[in-house]
Amino acid sequence: AQKITQTQPGMFVQEKEAVTLDCTYDTSDQSYGLFWYKQPSSGEMIFLIYQGSYDEQNATEGRYSLNFQKARKSANLVISASQLGDSAMYFCAMRERDSSASKIIFGSGTRLSIRP
Amino acid sequence: DSGVTQTPKHLITATGQRVTLRCSPRSGDLSVYWYQQSLDQGLQFLIQYYNGEERAKGNILERFSAQQFPDLHSELNLSSLELGDSALYFCASSADTGTGTYEQYFGPGTRLTVT
Numbered sequence: 001a002q003k004i005t006q007t008q009p010g011m012f013v014q015e016k017e018a019v020t021l022d023c024t025y026d027t028s029d030q031s032y033g034l035f036w037y038k039q040p041s042s043g044e045m046i047f048l049i050y051q052g053s054y055d056e057q058n059a060t061e062g063r064y065s066l067n068f069q070k071a072r073k074s075a076n077l078v079i080s081a082s083q084l085g086d087s088a089m090y091f092c093a094m095r096e097r098d099s100s101a102s103k104i105i106f107g108s109g110t111r112l113s114i115r116p
Numbered sequence: 117d118s119g120v121t122q123t124p125k126h127l128i129t130a131t132g133q134r135v136t137l138r139c140s141p142r143s144g145d146l147s148v149y150w151y152q153q154s155l156d157q158g159l160q161f162l163i164q165y166y167n168g169e170e171r172a173k174g175n176i177l178e179r180f181s182a183q184q185f186p187d188l189h190s191e192l193n194l195s196s197l198e199l200g201d202s203a204l205y206f207c208a209s210s211a212d213t214g215t216g217t218y219e220q221y222f223g224p225g226t227r228l229t230v231t
Contacts, residue, residue, distance in 0.1 A: 035219070035220075037222075043204065043224070043225055044118070044222060044224050044225070045206060045208070045222035045225075046118075046222070047219040047220060047221065047222075050218075050219055091159060093159075103161055103172060103173075103174045104149070104161040104164075104172075104174065105161065106158060106159040106160075106161070107158075108158050109158065109159075
């Protein structure tokens with residue numbers, strides 16, 4: 001069965017430092033996609049980055065990069081030069097790609113707090 | 117602004133009642149997803165529609181149903197409401213054809229409170 005694990009319920013980071021949010025997953029499928037979303041205190045869900053299981057390069061989007069280690073089944077989100085506005089909940093999610101009845105599952109989230 | 121709209125923003129109703137949540141996807145997106153976010157269950161995928169047809173099903177209760185109309189807007193119907201149904205319900209849309217390889221754009225959510 002699919003599973004997403006985020007082991008850090010909360011993190012505190014100094015502004016301008018880089019931060020890594022951990023995500024491990026479990027799937028028996030060869031084809032799947034991994035996503036990261038940000039949820040600020042206002043409640044909306046914001047897409048950050050996507051990594052396909054067959055993508056050879058790690059995904060990057062501005063200050064966000066995804067450290068994809070397929071053999072270890074990990075998909076950690078790296079935020080460089082953190083800013084106060086990065087304070088939010090962060091969710092890792094996975095979807096198997098080929099199944100027509102595929103589900104999307106989310107991890108329990110990590111609450112990131114940036115200290116000035 | 118993601119381009120996805122959801123109405124209403126807030127809904128307060130009593131146990132046993134039935135409500136309908138509405139979602140309009142981003143212009144051009146054919147896929148609509150519904151999610152439930154509650155404190156004890158986290159973020160749960162409920163159901164996906166693609167161009168009017170159900171494409172994938174998650175942890176959706178039998179008391180819940182959804183549909184996507186020809187104009188691509190979607191409705192989530194929740195019936196026989198229980199206290200535990202109180203949650204934030206998100207709709208998301210994407211340009212994908214159901215493979216899940218495209219990013220999803222979330223609406224602002226509907227906060228449902230069942231009393």
